[in-house]
Amino acid sequence: MRRNRLRCLKPHPPLASSAPGDLAIFLDLDGTLVPIAERPSAILIDDKLRHMLQLLHQRSGGALALISGRSIDDLDRHLKPLTLPAAGQHGLERRSASGRRTEVGSRESLGPAKQAIEALLQRHPDVLVEEKGLSLAVHYRNRPMLASWLHRSLRALVREHSRELTLQRGKRVLEVKLAGADKGEAIAAFLEEAPFRGRRAVFIGDDSTDEHGFAVVNAAHGLSVKVGAGTTVARYCLPDVAAVVDLLTAIAKGNS
Ligand SMILES: [Mg+2]
Incomplete structure (x- = not known):
């Protein structure tokens, strides 16, 4: 995947005047709709x-989905009573x-990795x-000095089970996940x-795990939007969570 070298090539995605009924809207949660919290359970x-x-x-006729690293059950807990179409666990x-x-995949395949991580x-x-x-x-996040040791150790663990597992890197988080799917x-x-089919795809995300999603949206001639700094294949960018919320509010209210 070729990434832009600059952190933001095209600010201000041309979306504020879009009719929500024309869009297929995909949104990451942490770092995109809410600031990243110290603990995953602490987001507000x-x-x-x-x-x-x-x-x-x-307003989009149901064509809005959350695309998150969290489990769907966890998304539901935080959004209660709202339940949305969603992809969980990347x-x-x-x-x-x-x-x-x-x-x-099957949940049992994660067992050996769980034991190894607990021991580690x-x-x-x-x-x-x-x-x-x-x-x-x-x-x-609480022990950033362990980053390189953790990267090495978890890379080795995943290599041992390369058919079943992959390693997903994020912001101060490493995820050992079953292979076979990404955002x-x-x-x-x-x-x-339906109702996403045939619409202009929009995906907004902030982390390296979102890059797979940006690539798919680019290939579909949609709008990929990276939040914050970092190399990316996304074609547009927004500076922070507040800018994302402002833009989505303008689309939802149709008051741009
Ligand atoms: Mg995120």
């Missing part, structure tokens, strides 16, 4: 954001607009291991289904 989704997402979901699980849920981190209780079902996230494949699957 306030009523204003929940209401905006609900309005955008309605595409390993998906809930379509009709509510049908699908999963890639016995002496590092500050490193948080988050079990999501089809993936294990190792959060080292791009999840977006491609949504784009084959």
